Amino acid sequence: MTSSKETAYSDGISPQGLVTYSYQSREGGDNVKLGNAYTQGDPLVYFLGVRPGHFVAFYPVYIVADDPATRQVTLALDESLRYFDDPLHLKEYERRYAERLTRTRLHQPMFRARVMRAYKSSCAICELKHPELLDAAHIIADAQAGGAAEITNGLALCKIHHASYDRNLLGITPSYEVRIDRDLLEEVDGPMLRHGLQDMHGRVLRVPDRPTEQPSRERLAERFAQFAA
Numbered sequence: 001m002t003s004s005k006e007t008a009y010s011d012g013i014s015p016q017g018l019v020t021y022s023y024q025s026r027e028g029g030d031n032v033k034l035g036n037a038y039t040q041g042d043p044l045v046y047f048l049g050v051r052p053g054h055f056v057a058f059y060p061v062y063i064v065a066d067d068p069a070t071r072q073v074t075l076a077l078d079e080s081l082r083y084f085d086d087p088l089h090l091k092e093y094e095r096r097y098a099e100r101l102t103r104t105r106l107h108q109p110m111f112r113a114r115v116m117r118a119y120k121s122s123c124a125i126c127e128l129k130h131p132e133l134l135d136a137a138h139i140i141a142d143a144q145a146g147g148a149a150e151i152t153n154g155l156a157l158c159k160i161h162h163a164s165y166d167r168n169l170l171g172i173t174p175s176y177e178v179r180i181d182r183d184l185l186e187e188v189d190g191p192m193l194r195h196g197l198q199d200m201h202g203r204v205l206r207v208p209d210r211p212t213e214q215p216s217r218e219r220l221a222e223r224f225a226q227f228a229a
Contacts, residue, residue: 014074016090017099018064018081019046019106023071034073038063046075048110054117056109077105111149112136118208119156125170125178125200128158135162139172139219151208152216160196170197171227174217176205179227 014020023031037044043060050056058077064087065074076082078101084094115136122129137157140147147153155172157165164170171179180201187193207214 013099013102013106015095016074016088017095017097017102018087019061019075019077019102020072021046021075023073034063035066038066038073044075046077048106050110050113050117054113056113058105058109077102107142107149111154114151115154115156118151118154118210118213119206122156122206123158123161124155124205124207125161125203126158126196127206133158135159137162137165139215139223151213153219155205155215160192161200164197168227170200171224172205172215172220173224174221176207176215176220178203178205179224181227 012020021034023034036042041062043062046058046061047055048058060079062076062079062082063073064076064082064084067073067088074087076087081087081098081101084090084098090098112135116131116134121131121134123134128134134156135158137155138147138149139153139155142149155165161170165172169181169184171181173179178200180197184193185198185201205215
């Protein structure tokens with residue numbers, strides 16, 4: 001199962017907070033397979049496009065409803081979402097739970113994929129180029145107002161700089177300069193502290209080439225105010 005922004009089909013998140021996936025325009029073929037997967041409860045792989053030719057995979061995914069009238073199936077991206085009594089007519093508390101879980105499952109992998117591409121899989125501070133040691137960090141936390149899973153609210157950071165940023169031991173100014181906590185600058189504690197953090201003080205952030213993918217200065221200012229406080 002594959003969806004992308006370039007598709008002609010109307011895939012997305014339903015009002016019930018679950019993922020919808022449209023039948024193919026031609027009859028038979030994959031449409032029959034979708035019906036079989038629904039009746040048999042078979043797990044599927046769902047590929048969601050993040051840019052042309054690049055996809056994020058979700059597994060296992062289950063079809064929890066099949067609606068021939070709208071020519072769509074409804075997908076559960078988490079095991080717990082399979083057991084609602086009526087997936088097309090959820091109770092309000094079920095809908096809120098499903099929407100929150102679905103958006104988390106969808107947005108975080110997509111957010112990471114897009115941030116890693118924008119920053120060319122390199123830490124914006126130290127330029128470490130090992131993706132397995134990099135995180136897609138939020139400037140404004142996703143649970144807060146303005147914390148959307150958007151590239152402009154993201155930074156590719158190695159794990160030590162991500163943890164330091166989250167704990168306000170490291171700040172980034174709206175002009176893309178790195179600042180290290182004053183007490184930390186004065187601390188003496190071996191080469192990791194010296195080279196990993198203290199030497200980053202005053203360093204200019206490495207940002208994406210495209211202006212539309214560069215970190216939001218407004219969000220950085222809001223976050224830097226927390227660090228400065």
